[in-house]
Amino acid sequence: MRLASIHFYPVKSTAGHDVTEAEVEPWGLKDDRRYLVATPDGEMLTAREEPKLLACRAEVSGGRLTLAGPHRPPLLVTPTSQLSDTQVWRTRVKLTDCGDDAAEWLSALVDRPVRLMWLDDPTRRPVNPEHGTPQDRVSLADGYPLLLASTTSLDQLNDWIAEGAVERGEELPEPLPMRRFRPNVVVSGAATPFVEDGWKRVRIGEVSFRMTKPCARCVLTTIDPDTLQKGKEPLRTLGRHRRIDKKLLFAVNLIPDGPGTIRVGDPVTAP
Template sequence: MADLYLSDIYIYPIKSLGGIRVQTAEVEARGLRYDRRWMLVDGKGLFLTQRQHAQMALLQVSLQPEGLEVHHKQGKLKPLYIPFAESEGSGHELQVTVWDDTVPALEASPGISAWFTDALGMPARLVHMPPQTRRLVDTAYAANGEVVSFADGYPFLLIGQAALDDLNSRLAQPVLMNQFRPSLVFRGGAPFAEDGWGEFTIGNQSFRAVKPCARCVVTTINQATAEKSPEPLRTLAAYRQQRNKIMFGQNLLPNGTTGTLQVGDKLIVLSQK
């Protein structure tokens, strides 16, 4: 097997907004540090997503030393600064819903939520997941009661660059990796080699691939413009469909270790499924 290595790391501090490409990241039980620890919800506490609101792609998040900054990619609003202390502090607690899970979260200040309401053209409130909130991974795949942030279902998503290259060789217009919103990208190996992996390490961190990732319409949204297209789902459906779902990437669980990942870390496959 060709040498495998970690080529990209992405975090998405606010669920469904623009992600951040980083060189290093800390592995925590519920995902990479800062990843999907914040989320936008509607007036009933239901999560907002690009699936229904593609314009969310136009809001880009960046990490600052003491908080988050959000700007509109088309410059329609002044950037918003969100101090960690303000979003993680003793805000109003409310129940929020992500798919089938309802968990407690802390609401950010009204001024912060007002900015998002203006930016998206619909009611939106920013909430933060406090450390004591435990959202469990699907028990059909969890081994030790693993937890997850506000991510759809799993703490980590891995995609091989070769898989994207293979897909792009079939498309008239290539797509970027950011439309698939992975946590970790690796180089080396054949396209979709990750489909067969069981346990593996990246640097000093240990992971387990638990299930393929079923893809939705978010993969068809251009993350720079929020424009939609039939691709790449139409092409993927021809060769990546299983049980009426289109699979691309592998959902991961950490094997109990915490520490640092760095671009360039060697990936070693320990077992196959």
């Protein structure tokens, strides 16, 4: 198996970046999901509720974040020194407010008042203790430092989607791209679809990882990141073929054993 692609998302729920190599830090890829959008009362906001966030492209250069979008000129973000509690799923996390200019820029994009928040200290947020150790940390990803997906599994899913369309007498849809699932690392060459579900550990190049659990998918996967339109796939087909313990599963969560650098083309081994 080989590492086929690497992706990171500077601001949670915004457009991703494809890179040929990346630093692995204890809490995720360098610069991955260190920012998120929140409501004024401190509740995390994602593209599940506001698909327009997917139209925002965030760039990181020299440690500074720039926001680009279809509605306004790009904005260089200047964080404040103000810390406040933000609800990130089931936990409250202290994040740094990124100022009124960033808030106004993003509010204009999604047409509602929002704030941009920064996880200035990535050691602040622990992973779910059910699937990690007390020392494990995560950035602002949903639950774990990295998400791994397999091209073999995506090929199988797209075959199932096509078969379902034929059964319903519908026109064959275009295959879903991997970007619908927002992984960090994509592996090619797996012998069978969804074999990654059973891995306990995986090594990518020089970096080893622990597997935590398969990823339960949500409505975000049904949003076309180009048109921002919602559809029924892939959840309809995952519900038919990949419903396990009442969850619709695709891709697996990883925790790195230590830091290092991964590169597209690296060998991938799963003992």
